[in-house]
Amino acid sequence: MIEIEDLSKNFGAFRALSEINLKIEKGEFTALVGDSGSGKSTLLNLIGQIDEPTEGDILIDGVSTVKMSEKEKSKLRNGKFGFVFQAFYLESGYSVYKNLEIPLIIKGVPKKERTDIIKNALNSVGMETKLRLTAAVLSGGEKQRVAIARALTCDPEIILADEPCGNLDSKNSKIVLDLLRDLHKKGKTIIMVTHNLTHTKYAGRVIRLSDGAVVNDIKNP
Amino acid sequence: MISKILDLAGAEFKSIVKQSLLFLVICGLVLSAAIGVFSFSVNLVPNYATFLNQGVDNGFDFNVYPDDEKMFFKGSAVAGQSYVTAPFITYSTTLHYRDAIYETYGASTEILSGRAYIFKETLPRVFQGVRVVKGTLWSTEDNGKPDGYFNIFLRDTVAECLGIRVGDTLTIWSGSTQYAVKGIYESREGIPAFVMSYQACVSRAGNDIWYYLEADNAEKMINVYPKLRSIGFELGGTMFAEMGLMISARYLLIVLSAMVVFAAFMILNNILSIILYYRHQFIAKLKLLGAETSVVAGLYFSFVTISFVLAYTIAVVLSFVMKLYYENIASALFGFNFVIDIKWYTLVCPFFIGAAILAVRFIRFKKKVSGVRILDFMRDEQ
Numbered sequence: 001m002i003e004i005e006d007l008s009k010n011f012g013a014f015r016a017l018s019e020i021n022l023k024i025e026k027g028e029f030t031a032l033v034g035d036s037g038s039g040k041s042t043l044l045n046l047i048g049q050i051d052e053p054t055e056g057d058i059l060i061d062g063v064s065t066v067k068m069s070e071k072e073k074s075k076l077r078n079g080k081f082g083f084v085f086q087a088f089y090l091e092s093g094y095s096v097y098k099n100l101e102i103p104l105i106i107k108g109v110p111k112k113e114r115t116d117i118i119k120n121a122l123n124s125v126g127m128e129t130k131l132r133l134t135a136a137v138l139s140g141g142e143k144q145r146v147a148i149a150r151a152l153t154c155d156p157e158i159i160l161a162d163e164p165c166g167n168l169d170s171k172n173s174k175i176v177l178d179l180l181r182d183l184h185k186k187g188k189t190i191i192m193v194t195h196n197l198t199h200t201k202y203a204g205r206v207i208r209l210s211d212g213a214v215v216n217d218i219k220n221p
Numbered sequence: 222m223i224s225k226i227l228d229l230a231g232a233e234f235k236s237i238v239k240q241s242l243l244f245l246v247i248c249g250l251v252l253s254a255a256i257g258v259f260s261f262s263v264n265l266v267p268n269y270a271t272f273l274n275q276g277v278d279n280g281f282d283f284n285v286y287p288d289d290e291k292m293f294f295k296g297s298a299v300a301g302q303s304y305v306t307a308p309f310i311t312y313s314t315t316l317h318y319r320d321a322i323y324e325t326y327g328a329s330t331e332i333l334s335g336r337a338y339i340f341k342e343t344l345p346r347v348f349q350g351v352r353v354v355k356g357t358l359w360s361t362e363d364n365g366k367p368d369g370y371f372n373i374f375l376r377d378t379v380a381e382c383l384g385i386r387v388g389d390t391l392t393i394w395s396g397s398t399q400y401a402v403k404g405i406y407e408s409r410e411g412i413p414a415f416v417m418s419y420q421a422c423v424s425r426a427g428n429d430i431w432y433y434l435e436a437d438n439a440e441k442m443i444n445v446y447p448k449l450r451s452i453g454f455e456l457g458g459t460m461f462a463e464m465g466l467m468i469s470a471r472y473l474l475i476v477l478s479a480m481v482v483f484a485a486f487m488i489l490n491n492i493l494s495i496i497l498y499y500r501h502q503f504i505a506k507l508k509l510l511g512a513e514t515s516v517v518a519g520l521y522f523s524f525v526t527i528s529f530v531l532a533y534t535i536a537v538v539l540s541f542v543m544k545l546y547y548e549n550i551a552s553a554l555f556g557f558n559f560v561i562d563i564k565w566y567t568l569v570c571p572f573f574i575g576a577a578i579l580a581v582r583f584i585r586f587k588k589k590v591s592g593v594r595i596l597d598f599m600r601d602e603q
Contacts, residue, residue, distance in 0.1 A: 050509060050595040070591075071513050078511020089506055093235075103510045105228040154511075 001026050002047060002158070002189075007056035009042050009212075016042045017212040019056070024191065024205075026157070029184040031203035032193045039212040040193045041162050047191065048081050048160045049073040078106050082151030082159045082188075086166035088143040090150070092136040096127065099135055100150050107154050121149040125179055141172030148179055159183060161192040165199060177202050226519040229507070230527075233500075233520060250539075251485040482571050485532070486578040489525055493586050496521050497593075504590060505598030518587040522579075529575055537568055 002024040009017040017039045024030055032040040045051040047058060049065060057066045060080065065073065077083075090099050100118045109117065122128045125145040130138065138146065144164060151159055161180060165173035181202050184190045192203065200206045208216035497504070500521070507517050 045596065074508070074511045074513045076511075077509060083509060089509070091503060091506065102229070102507065105225055106507070106510055106512045106516065108225060111228070150510075 001059075001061060002191075003059040003062075004043075004047070005057045005059065007043070007046060007058065008054050009039070009046060009051070010054045015212055017046070017053075020212075020214055022207065022214065022217070024189065026189055027184070027187055028205055029181070029190040029203045030192070030205045030207060031200040032191065032207050032209060033195065033197065033200060034209035036195065038209040040209050042212075043209065044160055044162050044191060044193050048083060049076050078103060079154050080156055080158060082148075082154070082156035084144070084147050084151050084159060084161040084164045086163035088140075088147045088167075090135040090143055090147060092134070094135055095131070096122070096133055096135060096138070096146050097131050099146060100153050103150060103154050117153055118149075121152045122146075124152060124182075125149045126175075139172075140167050141169070141175060144168060144172065144176050145179065148176065148183075152183070156188070158189040158191065161190065163193055163195070165194070165196065173199070222516060222519065225512075225516050226523050229512075229516070229520045230523050233503075234524070247488055250536075251481060251488060254481050254536075478571075479574075482574050483578075485571075486575055486582075489529055489575075489579065490582055492525055492528065493521065493582065496524075497586075497589055501593050502598040504593045505595045508593065509595045514587060514591040518583065518590040521590075522583050522586060526579060529579060533572055533575070536571075540568075 002022075004020050004022040004024075007017055007020040008015065016037075020043065032043060034040045042051070046053050049068075053066070057064050059065065060076065065076070068076075083089075091102075094102075097118055100121060101114055104114045104117060119128060119131070122131060125148050127142060127145050127149060130142065130146070135143065135146065144167070148159075148164075159180065164176050164180070168176060177199060180190050180192065184202075184204075190203070192199070194200065205217070205219045207214055207218075504517050507520075508514070
């Protein structure tokens with residue numbers, strides 16, 4: 001469970017988030033929506049421990065993250081969270097296999113186990129045949145599916161997806177959203193940032209942000 | 222953690238090599254130059270370390286010359302016979318190695334005197350092996366011995382410097398005939414610089430036979446050298462001067478080699494900076510995926526360390542190849558036939574200096590890696 005308590009974030013004089021209080025239950029598919037600059041990506045980054053709040057705290061399974069060491073936060077990013085971004089953030093010079101192998105190496109998974117895990121992850125996104133291709137030669141949709149596969153390699157409980165369909169056409173967007181839905185069905189907690197309201201139909205909960213504050217929080221819309 | 226670093230290095234190796242291959246090659250060459258110059262400098266005075274600590278068997282010579290009043294011979298020539306009443310020799314800095322002094326006495330047209338005594342030492346241990354070049358044939362009266370005896374004179378101050386005391390046994394070795402004669406260093410008739418005489422030398426004036434002197438009880442050369450200088454053996458055209466020059470050059474080259482080693486590690490340092498510049502996005506990705514700072518720093522640092530070891534290995538091999546050229550250069554510069562041994566410490570020193578610099582550098586690099594923010598790379602890539 002993720003508990004957000006009085007969370008604020010300032011960028012200089014600009015207040016990006018203001019005293020957010022939320023609870024996201026395990027297994028929820030939550031969509032964060034709002035206009036550009038509303039603070040939805042900032043909130044996702046804070047949950048994912050890739051940024052630090054100005055005030056407030058985020059509790060992951062009841063454990064405060066504010067006072068966590070960098071090492072503990074790294075462990076959370078590696079094992080607890082899976083990240084999917086609009087820009088994919090694959091290493092373009094690496095093969096698909098290597099891109100997926102990195103989080104496993106970081107986790108310390110033995111080499112002989114990695115291949116099976118990588119193949120399973122690619123199977124789950126329909127990319128098993130692209131194992132040896134360089135990431136640079138993949139299409140946008142394929143890259144995002146590989147990014148999702150990478151997010152799954154360490155079997156995280158929570159998938160954080162920031163505009164996962166932002167760079168995709170509608171066909172590929174559907175594929176990606178279906179994948180996220182499947183993951184949700186398998187028990188993963190999904191938090192997805194999107195500005196496209198049609199994508200919210202995949203989510204069981206929609207939280208709208210505006211000017212850094214939660215203005216709407218609807219379950220089972 | 223090490224297995225994580227090595228696995229990541231395996232994945233990242235290609236990218237890094239692409240970015241920094243040129244720098245690696247330069248580093249290897251510079252490092253080999255460092256080892257080479259260092260080896261050369263250490264070998265510039267052959268066996269210098271041993272020389273300093275134990276006394277050695279390498280060149281050290283000084284001139285022996287009739288005293289300043291030209292009292293090489295005192296006496297008169299009678300019926301072709303020279304009578305020398307007070308033969309003694311002191312030292313002069315004005316003469317040079319192998320200079321010859323001829324004197325003619327009385328009305329006789331016969332040249333009775335020989336050449337100046339010129340010692341050339343080889344000192345396998347302490348004062349072992351003063352080489353006597355071109356001995357002089359003395360008349361019977363010179364030393365009360367039959368012809369064929371030689372006198373070798375040591376001024377008392379020099380003898381004192383060399384740690385030779387009256388009563389010490391000195392051994393003369395003939396380099397050509399391999400026989401030895403012992404003599405006693407003694408003081409005669411109050412003449413302070415005196416004499417050891419020995420029999421059956423085959424040398425005659427003008428012959429170029431080398432003799433070696435051994436002393437039972439003498440000081441180490443490192444102590445003797447400044448003392449000799451203090452009594453007037455200034456650097457000049459003799460072996461002293463050559464050695465002085467070599468020692469100066471040696472220190473210069475050691476400083477130079479240290480600078481070259483430093484330059485090599487500056488290049489390695491730059492490789493780290495280049496990595497940080499070109500790969501900071503990837504570093505941020507690694508951190509996003511949960512890599513700890515120490516793992517990321519270790520990844521690139523292991524690369525630089527491997528590079529260093531590779532460059533070092535190449536440098537060692539190159540050093541042995543370049544040794545031949547150094548020897549030629551040394552011969553051309555100093556006119557000696559050098560045999561340069563690459564010593565273990567000339568190889569090990571640059572390695573440890575490098576390792577120390579890298580260790581310090583690692584701390585700084587880790588700090589920089591820790592400063593790479595994930596969000597910054599996300600903005601860059603967008």
